[in-house]
Amino acid sequence: MNADVRPIRTAAETGLIEAFEAVRAALPGGERGAQLRDDAFATIASRGLPNRRVEEWKYTDLRALMREARPLAGPVTPAELAAAEALLPMADVEALRIVFVNGRLAPSLSQLAGAPSGVAISPLSDALEGDAPHALVLEGAPADNALVALNTAFVADGLMIAVDEGVAASRAIHVANVQTGAAHSSYGRLLVSVGKGASVTLIESHSGDAAGHQTNTLVGLDLADDAKANLVKLQDEGLGTLHLATLAVRLGRKAELNSLALSAGSLAARQQIFLAFKGDKATANVSGAGFAGARRHLDTTLVIDHEGQGCVSRELFKTALDGQARSVFQGKIVVRPGAQKTDGKMMAKALLLSEGAEADAKPELEIFADDVVCGHGATVGAIDDELLFYLKSRGLPQVEAEALLVQAFVGEVIEMIEDEPLRDALTARAERWLRERD
């Protein structure tokens, strides 16, 4: 494509190039790692940040959203550590907690030693020193994707979790990422492998102050045959933050994934999900809820790749928008040749609460096998006047009636969480937004 030729660079692109030049020699990973990082960064240096002329970024113009590149986060000061502790979400949820502050592992806030039996937890920085490709090469996520490439180029810390074959992890693991202090950029990576027949519940949270950080996180989740994982993500970044996230999942035979994300924070967020069914008869439920007001921007981009036969995928995404907020949903179900008996359903709904809100949806089907049942739906609309009238006629004021209906709307997603304290925590977050409506 001629989009590759871009002699004029934006401030953010120049900033990224300078930052990479400055840190590349000091980044962990040895010689192999340096090569992988150089290769990854080359795609950014040559193409620049993706803009709306690139199809996958049509509605989320990263070049426009990222005006400048924030400096890489420095070492965490004691004051920042204290501030971070106050920003940790979901205190009531029982889980083993590992905390990253500004992208760096914070051992004093983490329970690194308390891993349930059969579960190995280790810092990614250790892995980078030992076997860099293992930590830097991510199967299942397109390496030339801008967010993946940036993460590979810059990531210095993160976490590796391995659940042994047949082990049902006795405690949920909560990986909390907190951004605090001066505006900075931070990169994080969480690599999880779940052995054959094993199961685990993971909680991923992102929170922080409103200084206008830039975060780029990548989660790689590998489920072996018959493995099961529940993944709950709370994105509650400060309202100035640019949150860029990638989730890459590979499912083995009869594996099962339940993934749910609540997007409550950030100025602009893009969540990419690449999910591949590698074996037969696996199941994935991928869902998300989000709400935004002001001029915030929420993007969910999803590719469900059916390679194995007889797999079932269900996707449900709901967004409520107020002010001049904008939501983007790009979802694609791919059924490869031979992936017979695939059952895929995808639904995206956007609720527009104000005149200036905007919703864009692009649900795609790409099907190369005939014996399949696939469908998708998308709706965009305001609150049903009749429902509102009904509630108002029962004596509820307009604001409360609206709140109730919005809560029911996003509640359909949140209620899929089985763990009660976790579900309550997310519900409470949704209620708070409805009161405040940023």
Add this chain to the structure above:
Amino acid sequence: MPAVQETVARVRSIDVDQYKYGFVTEIESDRADKGLSEDTVRFISAKKGEPEWMLEWRLDAYRRWRTMAEPKWARVDYPAIPYEELYYYSAPKGSSGPKTLADVDPELLRTYAKLGIPLQEQEILAGVEQRRVAVDAVFDSVSVATTFKEELGRAGVIFCPISEALRDHPELVRKYLGTVVPATDNFFATLNAAVFSDGSFVYVPKGVRCPMELSTYFRINERNTGQFERTLIIADEGSYVSYLEGCTAPMRDENQLHAAVVELVALDDAEIKYSTVQNWYPGDAEGKGGIYNFVTKRGDCRGRNAKISWTQVETGSAITWKYPSCILRGDNSRGEFYSIAISNGRQQVDSGTKMIHLGKNTSSKIISKGISAGRSQNTYRGLVSAHRKATNARNFTNCDSLLIGDKCGAHTVPYLEAKTSTAVFEHEATTSKISDDQMFYCQQRGLSSEEAVALIVNGFVKDVLQQLPMEFAVEAQKLISISLEGSVG
């Protein structure tokens, strides 16, 4: 259901590997030198005796085209088109002045007879009572004969080749040409603007309900000629017109290029119904030959309460790249798109629509039925957008795909963009195959597998077939069965 019976009988009687309309009419033709240059454009314009402003318009488009790149985003795959190896103008010799049917080359009339076009008025009158069709037949690039002109003239409807309209009604053409699809719109539309040779022009005056269905039959005959048609239909305030377009092309080994432009303008309270049955030569089973169909069709609901409805049955062409669209500019205007796209063999279809809501209280409806068989790829690509001021925009979209065989592909790429909270957009899409239960049920009642498929597919596309004018509905039903021949078993 007698129609189905007939279809089944027809399927049986036709060996589909032999393209039914694949014959070449041997007529001397008059064509421009191979390749494309300003001289080609001047040649075409001079041939048509066009006014100076028209030549300038074409030349501007040509110069612009030279700077453009061929779009590559569609899910179609084809070798590079040798634009310099094509002939851009080809007219049957002596066609500059057939005034009545008697003047028309009898060889041509026989061609149309094979196609089953009711060119002769008496045939139509004898055939279908009440419903009459005026045909403007386009044989390669020149309109050969226009029927029913007199009766249409009495109603004040202008229906003529666009070249004639440029001579007789230049003010109308100049006012509307290129206002819906600008000469700079896209690669193929710009090429068309530079070299279009002919097409149909329709003007329906204020308050007139066009007394009959208007129809044009395209047919590519000459070897290596591109077919660049340009159709312009204007429905003035309070008028109504229904327009039918049908296409066939003889069997050829080389791939032929067809890049047409259709512009519709509906003013206040006007309604245009545009129906297409497209069965260009799709190439043989190995994907050799066939038409490359790159068409830009767009309707502009310019006035209040205007309505534009597109109905298409796409069964032919090696490659289809076509997105009939509606710009819903006027308040309360309505756009509709009904489509059946069938691909078999190695055909590639990338088709859909755009509904652009700009006015208040506008509504649109999209019903798309894609059927892929053989080794074909069939893509629906559509856009529904509501502008910030398009309050109360409504859209309903339904895209269903049916897969026959495990070597084909069916894809859906819809875009929804709502910039106003009062918009209500609903989109649903499904993909499935003919279920074993359905087949078993039909076969258990004594139908063969092919009959069963024809029956089920006709049921699948019923919603769209119902939108077609009656004469076309019957033909379309036959075409559907014919194009699916050989897809089962």
